[in-house]
Amino acid sequence: MRGILVRSLLDTGLSFEDAHAMATTVRNELSGTKVITSEELQQRVSLMLKDVVDKEALEQYCLPSAAPSRIQVNSRNGTTSAFSRGQHALYLQAAGMKEEKAESTTETIYTHLITFGVSCISTNELACLTYLYLLQEVGKKSAKRYLVWLEFKRSNRPLVLLIGGTAAAGKSTIATEAAHLLDIVRIQSTDMLREVMRMMVPERLLPVLHTSSFDAWKTLPLQDKNDRDSEQLVADGYQSQAELLAVPCEAILQRAVEESVSVILEGVHVHPSLLNIASDNSETINVYVMMAVLKSKQLKSRLLGRGDDVPQRRAERYLNSLDSIWSLQSYLLSEADRYDVPIITTSDKEKALQQVIQQVNVEVAKHFNGTPLQLFGPVVEELDQKPWHEIVPLLRC
Numbered sequence: 001m002r003g004i005l006v007r008s009l010l011d012t013g014l015s016f017e018d019a020h021a022m023a024t025t026v027r028n029e030l031s032g033t034k035v036i037t038s039e040e041l042q043q044r045v046s047l048m049l050k051d052v053v054d055k056e057a058l059e060q061y062c063l064p065s066a067a068p069s070r071i072q073v074n075s076r077n078g079t080t081s082a083f084s085r086g087q088h089a090l091y092l093q094a095a096g097m098k099e100e101k102a103e104s105t106t107e108t109i110y111t112h113l114i115t116f117g118v119s120c121i122s123t124n125e126l127a128c129l130t131y132l133y134l135l136q137e138v139g140k141k142s143a144k145r146y147l148v149w150l151e152f153k154r155s156n157r158p159l160v161l162l163i164g165g166t167a168a169a170g171k172s173t174i175a176t177e178a179a180h181l182l183d184i185v186r187i188q189s190t191d192m193l194r195e196v197m198r199m200m201v202p203e204r205l206l207p208v209l210h211t212s213s214f215d216a217w218k219t220l221p222l223q224d225k226n227d228r229d230s231e232q233l234v235a236d237g238y239q240s241q242a243e244l245l246a247v248p249c250e251a252i253l254q255r256a257v258e259e260s261v262s263v264i265l266e267g268v269h270v271h272p273s274l275l276n277i278a279s280d281n282s283e284t285i286n287v288y289v290m291m292a293v294l295k296s297k298q299l300k301s302r303l304l305g306r307g308d309d310v311p312q313r314r315a316e317r318y319l320n321s322l323d324s325i326w327s328l329q330s331y332l333l334s335e336a337d338r339y340d341v342p343i344i345t346t347s348d349k350e351k352a353l354q355q356v357i358q359q360v361n362v363e364v365a366k367h368f369n370g371t372p373l374q375l376f377g378p379v380v381e382e383l384d385q386k387p388w389h390e391i392v393p394l395l396r397c
Contacts, residue, residue, distance in 0.1 A: 002023045002024065002026075002146070003110065003114030004114060004115075005023040005045070006114075007114060008045075009022055010115060016389065018052075020111070021205065022049075025048075026041075042062060054294065057324045058322060060157075069104075070119075071113055071118060071119060071120065072119060072120040073120070073121055073123060074123065076122075081127065083113070085103075085107065085110055088109070088110075089106040090180070090183070092106065093181050094149060094181050095142075095148075095149035095150075096145045096149075096357060101138070105130075105134070105138065108133070108137075109129060109133055121310065127376070131143055131390065132383060133388045134146050135384075135388075135390050144212060145361055145370075146370075147372060148361070148368050148369070150370070150375060151230070151368040151369070151370050151371075151374075152364045152367070152374075154375075155368070157283055157367075158245050158257060158259075158261055158263070158283065158362075159262040159285045159360070160257075160284050161182070161184070161263070161264045161265070161287045161356075162264075162266075162270050162274055162275065162286070162287065162288040163178075163264065163265070163288075163356075164266075164267070164270040164271065164290045164332060165291030165332065165346075166213075166214070166325055166328050166332060167303070168299055168303050168305075168325075169329070170291050170293070170346035170349065170352065171268075171290055171350065172189065172266060174266075174346065174353055175264050177186050177349075178264060178353060181357060182357070184263065184264055186262065186263040187263075189267050190245050190262060190265070191267055191268075193245055193267075197209055197244065197245070197248065206244070208220070208240045208244070209241065212317075213242075213268045213269065214237075214238070214321050214325045214327075214328045215237070216238055216241045217233040217234050217236055217238075217324075219235055219237070220233070220240065230327065231327045231330065234331065235331040238328055240270075242271050246271070249269065249270070252265055253277055256284075257283065257284055260283070270288075272288060272335050273339070274288075274292075274332070274397070275339065285361055288342075289341065289343075289344050289356055290336040290343045290344065291344055291345075291352070292333060292346065293329070293345070293346060295347070296322070299322070299326065299329075300319065300322060303315050303319055303322065303325075304319070316391075342355075344359075344370070372384070
């Protein structure tokens with residue numbers, strides 16, 4: 001591990017920057033090497049150190065040393081677990097940091113902990129160290145977002161994320177990715193709710209329920225369909241179906257509130273009006289985003305892709321209704337404007353996901369202040385005056 005090598009090099013008198021650079025060079029040189037003994041590695045590094053440090057320091061490096069095999073993290077509820085760089089980086093991403101920056105931040109903090117022989121650390125100490133690193137090395141805004149997210153997570157208040165959009169807008173993909181980043185285990189699709197309702201209510205009693213949202217207008221009991229505006233017909237059919245789905249959607253949201261569990265509700269039937277239902281409880285953090293594909297050619301391409309990726313979802317049926325799907329999206333976007341909810345284009349999946357996370361952070365920031373003193377206690381004011389890496393040696397168990 002590079003962190004362990006850095007620690008050994010620091011013992012020879014090298015600065016952290018030089019030790020880190022040398023360890024990185026060694027790692028790069030060994031790229032592709034499947035096996036190397038500790039003796040061979042030591043000889044390689046000794047040759048590099050020969051012209052850099054004095055003889056006594058070189059001899060010190062060659063002495064056997066021990067480093068922690070893992071870092072134990074003690075949580076606030078008394079449980080312990082190994083430090084997970086993956087989970088730490090995801091936490092930073094949930095606080096609004098881009099993936100690459102989050103991973104490099106985690107790697108730097110982890111390397112310092114290993115380097116200075118920290119074998120155990122509390123979640124509060126780790127959070128405080130992360131905050132100070134962000135404040136001193138990344139920026140005040142990133143540090144503030146991290147504190148706000150930390151306070152929200154400690155509050156145990158449920159987050160309700162509503163993701164709307166028409167067919168092939170990328171709702172399910174974004175919902176899955178967002179759930180992974182935000183550590184939300186409950187995702188509910190309105191398509192599944194509609195399928196359950198179809199099993200309970202036969203088509204002859206409620207035909208509007210047994211068709212696609214963009215074709216629901218065909219089941220409306222209207223005599224003059226040919227004389228009506230086609231876009232308004234699509235909107236009317238969708239509204240009729242969405243009103244039926246609003247009942248189970250409301251049940252999902254109420255159950256999440258009762259159990260104080262975060263949930264993502266996604267689907268074409270997630271109408272902005274559901275925000276009014278979700279807002280009935282002051283304890284929930286409610287976020288609504290509307291997914292959109294703003295180019296008809298791209299939407300057509302995605303519908304074609306459905307036939308390749310999931311044969312059961314035949315693309316032909318969607319392509320034959322492309323005009324209706326496009327009309328439905330226009331209606332949904334106008335509804336999003338009317339309810340003042342953000343519209344996120346999904347031409348770039350990573351960018352769209354980042355915008356969803358940013359919207360979550362904006363809403364969370366309306367409810368939490370993220371005050372260092374409140375989260376970490378008076379000790380943070382003393383630590384704030386020191387460079388973050390000088391605090392690491394104080395965390396030895």
